[in-house]
Amino acid sequence: MARMGYGEEHEAFRRTVRTFLDREHEPYLKHYEAAGGLDREFWRKAGQAGLLGLAHTGGGDFTFYAIMSEELGRTPGTATTGSSLMADVATYILVNHGSDAQKDKYLAGILTGAWTQAMPLTEPSVGSDATAIATTALRDGDDYVINGEKYFISNGSGANLLYVVAKTDPSKGGRGMSVIIVEADTPGVSQAKIPMIGWRQGDTGALNFDNVRVPASNLLGVEGGAMKILMDTFLEDRIQIAARCLGAASRAFELTLDYVKERKVFGQRVIDFQNSQFVLAECRADIKITETMVDTAMIKLRNGEFTFEDGAILKLWATQMEGRVLDKCVQLFGGAGLMDDNPISRMWTAARIQRIYAGTDELQKVAIARGLMQ
CATH class of the missing domain: 1.10.540.10 (Acyl-CoA dehydrogenase/oxidase, N-terminal domain)
Incomplete structure (x- = not known):
């Protein structure tokens, strides 16, 4: 269809x-x-x-x-x-x-593919509150000199083109944040991979900037413009995360449906138990609801109608939905679902990341609640 x-x-x-x-x-x-x-x-x-x-x-x-x-x-x-x-x-x-x-x-x-990209924003002690970052990019003649650390950066250890969020005017807080383009082979830049329980071979990186000097022409947009750039990307990011959750839940459901139609317990297929049918029905409903939400979000985005609150609701729902569906799928697989060479076990582990990175569930709830208090 x-x-x-x-x-x-x-x-x-x-x-x-x-x-x-x-x-x-x-x-x-x-x-x-x-x-x-x-x-x-x-x-x-x-x-x-x-x-x-x-x-x-x-x-x-x-x-x-x-x-x-x-x-x-x-x-x-x-x-x-x-x-x-x-x-x-x-x-x-x-x-x-x-x-x-x-x-x-x-x-x-x-x-x-010669240039691969990352946007170093998060820091070791700064997550959801972007305005609290400590990394600085201070003007020195025709250059910016960047100092600071970044952590939990998607594509962070392998990217060779970095959009570094730093404070060009620390006295202004969020209004003093800017985005500076840094090529990863610039002297003073170091990158390392962070081991993760999900996405075990994924690229989540830690970066350090030690007196990294780049031309002032590497400023992206205007000084103090980082928050606008970030806000412009948040809406799209929420949708792509929700779409990934939808795809993962859909595939996990298909793998599980195939398994329960073959696996027999007490002389009958797992799918023949009413409990299995009810669980699968719940998963199917969750997936179809999320599919409609993602498709509606795309239409609203094209029409310029997709709001920050819409994005928060979508990410909160889709990431929790993926967690629910993957957990039910693992349960239907039983012990086989915990085997490391079974794709469903890795999909289950990876699903947990979605409720934390790119804005935790709690941050999405804060965004939704703010709209209720106006």
């Missing part, structure tokens, strides 16, 4: 993403695990397949990113290798806020 709000070009792109992941990701999962994550060759192939720089090549239609995120969620191996291609959402920052010179310098390489 055709999804609401998707045209033929969107469905054609979905098939392209699915084909790429089936060909270039799943068969090489053991290789990526041994290598410690996705390599440059994967990014190069993604560029050849037309999966990078969609903010530029897709005419700014975020639907393409949502489709890619959903298909990543449907790929069991991404429970091990992490958000991967979704780091390319950072291209929206460059396209919407970068200067012509910055676009000329970086966009072509982004499209081929």
Whole structure:
């Protein structure tokens, strides 16, 4: 059945993403695990397949990113290798806020996978309250000098193009925050991978900036403009996360349905027990509700009607839904669902990340509650 709000070009792109992941990701999962994550060759192939720089090549239609995120969620191996291609959402920052010179310098390489991106914002002691960051980028003649630490950064250890959020005027708090482009091989930049219980071969990084000197022309947008840039990306980020949750829950449900139709207990299939049928019905309802929410969000985003509260509600619901569905799927698998070589076990573990990163459940509730108090 055709999804609401998707045209033929969107469905054609979905098939392209699915084909790429089936060909270039799943068969090489053991290789990526041994290598410690996705390599440059994967990014190069993604560029050849037309999966990078969609903010530029897709005419700014975020639907393409949502489709890619959903298909990543449907790929069991991404429970091990992490958000991967979704780091390319950072291209929206460059396209919407970068200067012509910055676009000329970086966009072509982004499209081929030569440049891979990350947005270092979170710090070791600063999570949801972005305005509390301590990293500084202080003007010194024609340069900015950056000092500070960043932590829990998606694509952080492997990215070679960094959009660093720092305070160019610490006295102004959030209004003194700016985004500075830093190439990762700049002297003073160090990157390291953070081991995680979910996305074990994913790229979650820690970065350190020790007197990193970059030209003032690397300022993205205007000084003090970081909060506007961040707010402009939050809405899209909420949708892509929800789409990934939808894809993961859908795939887990399919794997579980196949399993319970084959597995027998006390002489009958697991699916023949009424309890199993009720659990599966609950999962099916959760998934269909979330599908409608994601598709509606895409339509509202295109129409300029998707609000910050809408994004908070969507992320809160979708991430909790994924957790519920994956937990029920593991229960129906029984002991087999806890085996490390069973995809469902890794998908279950990875689902827990979604309720924490990119804004915790509690932060989404605060955003929703603020609207009620006006």
